[in-house]
Amino acid sequence: MxxxxxxxxxxxxxxxxxxxxxxxxxxxxxxxxxxxxxxxxxxxSLDHRYLWSTAFVRELLRTERLSEAAMFRYFLVIMAFDWLQFTLIATTPTPRISTSSNAGSWVTFAITVLGLLYLYRRNGGGMGKQFLRRYFPLSVTVGLKFVAAMLVVGWCTPVVLADQGKEIVGWGSALALAAINISMIWRIGFHLNLLSRETRD
Structure with a gap:
């Protein structure tokens, strides 16, 4: 000493x-x-609330106590998750893309683009603050719950509609996933709007 x-x-x-x-x-x-x-x-920062509690993370965002390191981790999770999906799709042999799968992919693309515009407006649009800084953390904490729901739906749909044929199962899965995506975007928008109102000058 x-x-x-x-x-x-x-x-x-x-x-x-x-x-x-x-x-x-x-x-x-x-x-x-x-x-x-x-x-x-x-x-x-290893606290499970950083991944699961949207209210906890929203409070950190409201008081501007979320560190730059935490922000990067949220960004990394989103990028890794998205590119993992792209990689799995690109490397999975598919003899034929069904009509329902094709339609579901384009619907998901449309929901993503329109959803981002919706979220931007819920944050206050051009008058809003820190959209990206809020978007990534909220997308992780809200999105994890909906990813869990997607996994359950993906497992249950073929079981429930097994007697209806593959085409019906495909369309059922596409519609269910579209509904979950829309619900997820609405929920993220709900928290963005709360933050926008709470931090308004």
Whole structure:
């Protein structure tokens, strides 16, 4: 443990060079406390609420306490999830694309584009603030719940409609997934609108 006389810190000079300056022991203690708090804050970022609790994340966004590192993690999750889907589609052998699958893909594309425009307006449009900073975290916390719903629907639909034939199963799945996507966008929009109203000047 260094003595009080031997403690030092590195300070940036206006010229851009560095020099060493003797400082009291209390400065070293303050630095240690600050470092320990930052480490504890990083551990807190593993809190499940960052992934599952939309109300918790919305409050962090409202008070502007969501760190840049957390923002990047949300962005990474969205990008990884989207490109995982594209990769699976591109690398899965498909002898024939059914009409229902083809229609479902184009409907999903339309819902995505129109949904983003809708979400932008729910955030206040051109008068809104921090759309992307709010969109990525809310998309993760809201989206995870709907992804779980999609998995359940994807498993249940073929079972429930098994006696109706493959074509009916295909159309049933496409309609169910479209409804889930629309519901997810509506829910994200709900939280964006709340944030927009709560932070309005």
């Amino acid at each position: 260094p003595s009080e006389e031997s403690s030092f810190s590195i300070r940036t000079m206006p010229s851009g060079w560095f020099h060493q300056q003797a400082v009291p022991l209390t400065s070293s203690i303050a630095f240690d406390v600050s470092y320990e708090f930052s480490a504890r804050e990083d551990l807190m």
